[in-house]
Amino acid sequence: MVGGSTGAAEAGLTAALPEGAPSPRLGAVAGRIVSCRRCPRLVAYLATAHRRFPGFWCRPVPGFGDPNARLVIVGLAPGLRGANRTGRMFTGDASGAWLFRVLAETGFSPRARSEAAGDGLALADCYITAAARCAPPANKPNREELDACRPFLTEELGLLPRRRLLLALGRIGHDAVLKTMNLPLARYAFAHGARHALPDGRVLLDCYHCSRQNTNTGRLTWSMFLEVFRGARALVS
Numbered sequence: 001m002v003g004g005s006t007g008a009a010e011a012g013l014t015a016a017l018p019e020g021a022p023s024p025r026l027g028a029v030a031g032r033i034v035s036c037r038r039c040p041r042l043v044a045y046l047a048t049a050h051r052r053f054p055g056f057w058c059r060p061v062p063g064f065g066d067p068n069a070r071l072v073i074v075g076l077a078p079g080l081r082g083a084n085r086t087g088r089m090f091t092g093d094a095s096g097a098w099l100f101r102v103l104a105e106t107g108f109s110p111r112a113r114s115e116a117a118g119d120g121l122a123l124a125d126c127y128i129t130a131a132a133r134c135a136p137p138a139n140k141p142n143r144e145e146l147d148a149c150r151p152f153l154t155e156e157l158g159l160l161p162r163r164r165l166l167l168a169l170g171r172i173g174h175d176a177v178l179k180t181m182n183l184p185l186a187r188y189a190f191a192h193g194a195r196h197a198l199p200d201g202r203v204l205l206d207c208y209h210c211s212r213q214n215t216n217t218g219r220l221t222w223s224m225f226l227e228v229f230r231g232a233r234a235l236v237s
């Protein structure tokens with residue numbers, strides 16, 4: 001059962017993908033992500049969410065964006081009423097509103113809003129993915145779930161050959177990037193605005209997550225957020 005969805009939805013996996021595949025190989029990874037059931041707690045949570053919100057996507061969410069991207073954004077996990085609702089990363093909630101606005105202001109998105117999967121939005125030089133692909137209770141995937149999901153991130157990154165800059169939205173995204181490269185976390189401390197030179201010549205750039213909790217409390221202001229993305233634009237220009 002797909003997150004408590006119907007057999008018809010199960011049967012049409014390809015048709016059920018939330019976006020046109022950005023490339024055949026990324027599309028194959030996306031298909032496996034959407035059908036993944038590795039984490040019992042999250043599978044049960046999505047099944048419950050689907051019963052409560054029958055119109056929501058309520059499946060794992062694959063990455064989204066330009067397969068030739070130099071900028072790769074790594075978030076935490078789908079928000080219950082955002083990506084878990086629409087089936088597209090950072091689409092449909094307050095976090096996404098901030099992210100797509102800043103992407104538009106820095107030239108990585110033609111539009112400042114991402115409304116729904118299938119709306120034709122095509123990111124430019126930017127790909128968005130996450131450490132975990134299922135919406136977790138209280139926005140907190142546990143260690144086992146992050147470990148179980150990391151191979152998908154590793155695969156996606158390997159299929160983005162032009163990636164130069166990995167922008168982590170929050171510490172969990174930062175750690176996930178380092179773990180895909182088997183790098184010691186202690187050597188690369190997360191700090192908002194920090195830039196870490198990685199052994200393969202790429203750069204890991206840290207930013208507080210644009211969660212409502214961070215933006216409402218002022219931990220992350222718009223100017224702080226914009227500054228990080230302006231720095232990202234400069235690094236890939």
Ligand code: SF4
Pocket residue numbers: 033036037038039042043060132133134145148149150
């Ligand atoms: S979090 Fe990742 S590994 Fe776990 S069930 Fe969802 S897609 Fe699969």
